[in-house]
Amino acid sequence: MYTQDIKTMKKMVAERFSPTTFNNQPVSDELINDMLDVARWAPSSYNEQPWKFLVAHNGEENFQKIYNALMEGNQNWAGDAPVLVVTLANNNYARNGKPNRHAWHDTGMAMGFFLMAGVEAGVQVHQMGGFFPEKIERNIELPEGYHPVAVAAIGYTQETAEQESRTRKPVREIRL
Numbered sequence: 001m002y003t004q005d006i007k008t009m010k011k012m013v014a015e016r017f018s019p020t021t022f023n024n025q026p027v028s029d030e031l032i033n034d035m036l037d038v039a040r041w042a043p044s045s046y047n048e049q050p051w052k053f054l055v056a057h058n059g060e061e062n063f064q065k066i067y068n069a070l071m072e073g074n075q076n077w078a079g080d081a082p083v084l085v086v087t088l089a090n091n092n093y094a095r096n097g098k099p100n101r102h103a104w105h106d107t108g109m110a111m112g113f114f115l116m117a118g119v120e121a122g123v124q125v126h127q128m129g130g131f132f133p134e135k136i137e138r139n140i141e142l143p144e145g146y147h148p149v150a151v152a153a154i155g156y157t158q159e160t161a162e163q164e165s166r167t168r169k170p171v172r173e174i175r176l
Helices: 002-015 029-039 061-068 072-078 103-121 133-139
Strands: 051-057 083-090 124-128 146-155
Touching: 002 103, 029 051, 029 103, 051 061, 051 103, 061 083, 061 133, 072 124, 072 146, 083 103, 103 124, 103 146, 133 146
Parallel strands: none
Antiparallel strands: 051 083, 083 146, 124 146
C-alpha cells in the first residue's frame, strides 16, 4: 500500500532545512551531477525543460561573482558554502519563441527535485531570493534567453546543526 511510501517521503521532506552554516566537507561534482540528473526529470510545460543550473565551487571565479551578487544578509553566511548554484530560466519557448509563462514554475520544480536528491544524499540546499540578478547577468556570460531565478548554497552540515523553526500551515489552510 502507498501509505508507507508517503510516510517515508514526508519524513525525508521534513528533514530538509535551509542551513546557514556548513562544515568544510567538499561536495563532489559527481554528486552535483547526480542531483542534476534527478532535476532533469522534473515535469515542464511541453517538456521544454526551460532551466539551466550554473554551478560554481568555492574558490572558482564564478563562485565569487555569484557571491558578489548576493544581498548583504546572505553574504554573511553563504561564502562558506562549498557550492553556489544559480537557477536560470528561459522565459520563451524554444519551439516557437513565444512567452513561456510556466518557465519559472518549471524551473522551481526542477530545483525541488534537485534539492530532494541532495537531502537523500546527505547534503542540504539553502535557496535564496536575496540577490541582484542584474549583477549575475552583467558579470557572468549566460546562455542567450536565460535569466537568473534564484541562488542556492549547497553543502554538508554538522550533525548538531541548528535548524530554524520549520512550521507549515496545516493542509486545511492550503486546500481550497
